[in-house]
Amino acid sequence: xxxxxxxxxxxxxxxxxxxxxxxxxxxxxxxxxxxxxxxxxxxxxxxxxxxxxxxxxxxxxxxxxxxxxxxxxxxxxxxxxxxxxxxxxxxxxxxxxxxxxxxxxxxxxxxxxxxxxxxxxxxxxxxxxxxxxxxxxxxxxxxxxxxxxxxxxxxxxxxxxxxxxxxxxxxxxxxxxxxxxxxxxxxxxxxxxxxxxxxxxxxxxxxxxxxxxxxxxxxxxxxxxxxxxxxxxxxxxxxxxxxxxxxxxxxxxxxxxxxxxxxxxxxxxxxxxxxxxxxxxxxxxxxxxxxxxx
Amino acid sequence: xxxxxxxxxxxxxxxxxxxxxxxxxxxxxxxxxxxxxxxxxxxxxxxxxxxxxxxxxxxxxxxxxxxxxxxxxxxxxxxxxxxxxxxxxxxxxxxxxxxxxxxxxxxxxxxxxxxxxxxxxxxxxxxxxxxxxxxxxxxxxxxxxxxxxxxxxxxxxxxxxxxxxxxxxxxxxxxxxxxxxxxxxxxxxxxxxxxxxxxxxxxxxxxxxxxxxxxxxxxxxxxxxxxxxxxxxxxxxxxxxxxxxxxxxxxxxxxxxxxxxxxxxxxxxx
Ligand SMILES: Nc1ncnc2c1ncn2[C@@H]1O[C@H](COP(=O)(O)OP(=O)(O)OP(=O)(O)O)[C@@H](O)[C@H]1O
Ligand SMILES: Nc1ncnc2c1ncn2[C@@H]1O[C@H](COP(=O)(O)OP(=O)(O)OP(=O)(O)O)[C@@H](O)[C@H]1O
Ligand SMILES: [Mg+2]
Ligand SMILES: [Mg+2]
Numbered sequence: 001x002x003x004x005x006x007x008x009x010x011x012x013x014x015x016x017x018x019x020x021x022x023x024x025x026x027x028x029x030x031x032x033x034x035x036x037x038x039x040x041x042x043x044x045x046x047x048x049x050x051x052x053x054x055x056x057x058x059x060x061x062x063x064x065x066x067x068x069x070x071x072x073x074x075x076x077x078x079x080x081x082x083x084x085x086x087x088x089x090x091x092x093x094x095x096x097x098x099x100x101x102x103x104x105x106x107x108x109x110x111x112x113x114x115x116x117x118x119x120x121x122x123x124x125x126x127x128x129x130x131x132x133x134x135x136x137x138x139x140x141x142x143x144x145x146x147x148x149x150x151x152x153x154x155x156x157x158x159x160x161x162x163x164x165x166x167x168x169x170x171x172x173x174x175x176x177x178x179x180x181x182x183x184x185x186x187x188x189x190x191x192x193x194x195x196x197x198x199x200x201x202x203x204x205x206x207x208x209x210x211x212x213x214x215x216x217x218x219x220x221x222x223x224x225x226x227x228x229x230x231x232x233x234x235x236x237x238x239x240x241x242x243x244x245x246x247x248x249x250x251x252x253x254x255x256x257x258x259x260x261x262x263x264x265x266x267x268x269x270x271x272x273x274x275x276x277x278x279x280x281x282x283x284x285x286x287x288x289x290x291x292x293x294x
Numbered sequence: 295x296x297x298x299x300x301x302x303x304x305x306x307x308x309x310x311x312x313x314x315x316x317x318x319x320x321x322x323x324x325x326x327x328x329x330x331x332x333x334x335x336x337x338x339x340x341x342x343x344x345x346x347x348x349x350x351x352x353x354x355x356x357x358x359x360x361x362x363x364x365x366x367x368x369x370x371x372x373x374x375x376x377x378x379x380x381x382x383x384x385x386x387x388x389x390x391x392x393x394x395x396x397x398x399x400x401x402x403x404x405x406x407x408x409x410x411x412x413x414x415x416x417x418x419x420x421x422x423x424x425x426x427x428x429x430x431x432x433x434x435x436x437x438x439x440x441x442x443x444x445x446x447x448x449x450x451x452x453x454x455x456x457x458x459x460x461x462x463x464x465x466x467x468x469x470x471x472x473x474x475x476x477x478x479x480x481x482x483x484x485x486x487x488x489x490x491x492x493x494x495x496x497x498x499x500x501x502x503x504x505x506x507x508x509x510x511x512x513x514x515x516x517x518x519x520x521x522x523x524x525x526x527x528x529x530x531x532x533x534x535x536x537x538x539x540x541x542x543x544x545x546x547x548x549x550x551x552x553x554x555x556x557x558x559x560x561x562x563x564x
Contacts, residue, residue, distance in 0.1 A: 176529055246534050
């Protein structure tokens with residue numbers, strides 16, 4: 001669904017490239033998390049897939065970016081955005097301000113697509129419901145809490161039904177329940193074939209919702225694999241990415257003989273609990289393990 | 295150093311939304327307090343009462359001996375520094391240095407004192423090397439720290455941080471944690487609003503839990519984290535290690551050392 005072939009991109013006036021020789025294939029329906037320190041190029045990667053780089057930011061793009069069979073350089077941005085929805089990090093950059101209510105905000109994009117009104121209203125209602133903001137429908141988008149605004153921003157993209165979703169820390173201001181709801185909704189969309197690229201700092205969420213994790217650093221892909229492998233990789237901290245606290249704890253526990261020496265480090269809380277609950281961790285112990293963990 | 299007091303504060307936005315309901319609490323000088331609770335629970339609204347951006351619909355807010363209704367926002371700025379949830383909208387100067395100097399200059403500090411405060415704030419936020427750059431040329435994460443530096447440089451006895459860790463990488467979160475510790479060590483009061491409960495557990499000794507505009511819980515970490523049922527009502531998940539300890543039926547802990555000790559002991563007993 002998304003193919004990058006040796007892609008480099010340099011912002012205007014920048015001396016070093018923000019993306020440096022990236023080659024990637026992301027399959028349809030995949031949830032691909034992108035992690036990495038500040039300045040790694042995560043947002044730029046999303047801008048490049050969406051066509052904003054170079055169309056909006058100018059600068060210089062080399063290599064090939066193909067999204068849903070379209071080479072981005074051969075299509076105008078106006079056409080690309082119909083297939084590829086980009087949710088910015090700061091919701092205030094997304095809310096158009098052209099509309100008075102939360103209900104009208106997502107409808108704005110649909111009107112621009114020329115969607116018939118009755119169909120449009122039903123769609124907007126569904127998305128507001130999905131994101132838990134139906135009760136706020138008649139409010140002004142500017143008279144909301146930070147987390148509520150972030151949901152409105154996401155709604156205005158989801159409502160367009162893009163085949164590719166590029167999400168730049170979409171839940172950074174949401175409480176844990178809201179975060180789980182939004183991620184579950186995104187996961188459900190991916191199961192209908194929507195391809196998702198998700199920038200996310202929290203390892204716990206990546207472990208639960210992503211199919212694949214890419215670690216960017218200095219505009220290059222440093223690690224790429226299943227969450228289970230990448231999120232416990234000892235190379236993460238030197239790359240400026242933190243591991244979950246329970247992963248860290250299991251690591252220390254293993255050094256002290258409190259975590260089974262052969263077992264991989266856990267990347268979810270459930271795996272951590274299971275690992276510590278194994279009755280026999282110490283190999284010299286004579287009591288048999290009765291498999292509550294792996 | 296000054297105490298804070300909210301006395302039966304209620305607040306309704308002009309649109310008719312009631313965001314705070316009869317909130318009473320006091321914060322002593324030098325406390326590090328986290329304000330937590332679900333989206334829309336009233337955290338930002340409460341914080342905006344501390345520097346006079348909002349006035350209570352009923353009740354009163356005292357910043358030391360000042361009633362916020364009797365003082366301008368400009369005057370209150372000398373007592374309460376506030377870093378907004380979206381600080382991008384707070385930045386307007388041409389260089390990081392000028393941006394950070396604006397606040398203390400405006401408060402009327404002598405030039406030498408301004409220079410000293412700016413230097414300290416840039417150092418604390420690890421921005422000294424970008425002092426001459428245009429704030430808008432910085433990465434968003436660093437721009438957020440410029441807003442933080444600007445507020446630190448005003449040397450207010452009270453500092454309020456609204457979601458300071460969003461968008462920060464591991465190193466950025468550590469840097470902000472160090473700032474909170476430093477402000478607190480200097481005897482100033484620091485109030486952190488955050489959904490990053492691990493950060494709150496690390497750096498705030500008192501947690502105030504809001505839900506539906508009311509205080510649901512208020513106390514030290516061990517007390518608050520033990521009330522899973524109430525936290526659940528307002529969408530607060532305890533820190534990762536607290537949840538682990540609970541699942542393993544070990545004594546509540548949010549730091550690795552006590553948890554490792556408990557694990558060691560429980561494994562020895564088996
Ligand atoms: N609009 C821009 N103009 C010039 N350079 C930019 C622009 N946006 C980003 N950069 C530069 O490109 C590089 C990658 O930045 P990018 O924003 O993609 O990183 P990121 O991984 O998203 O970081 P963060 O975690 O802070 O969001 C950085 O060196 C940054 O300074
Ligand atoms: N400017 C405003 N006008 C009207 N209502 C508002 C305004 N700002 C916030 N509200 C409403 O007041 C309530 C409390 O909002 P507040 O911003 O204080 O929540 P919060 O706890 O900071 O949430 P978040 O975690 O999402 O930032 C919410 O119901 C919100 O919709
Ligand atoms: Mg980014
Ligand atoms: Mg808020």
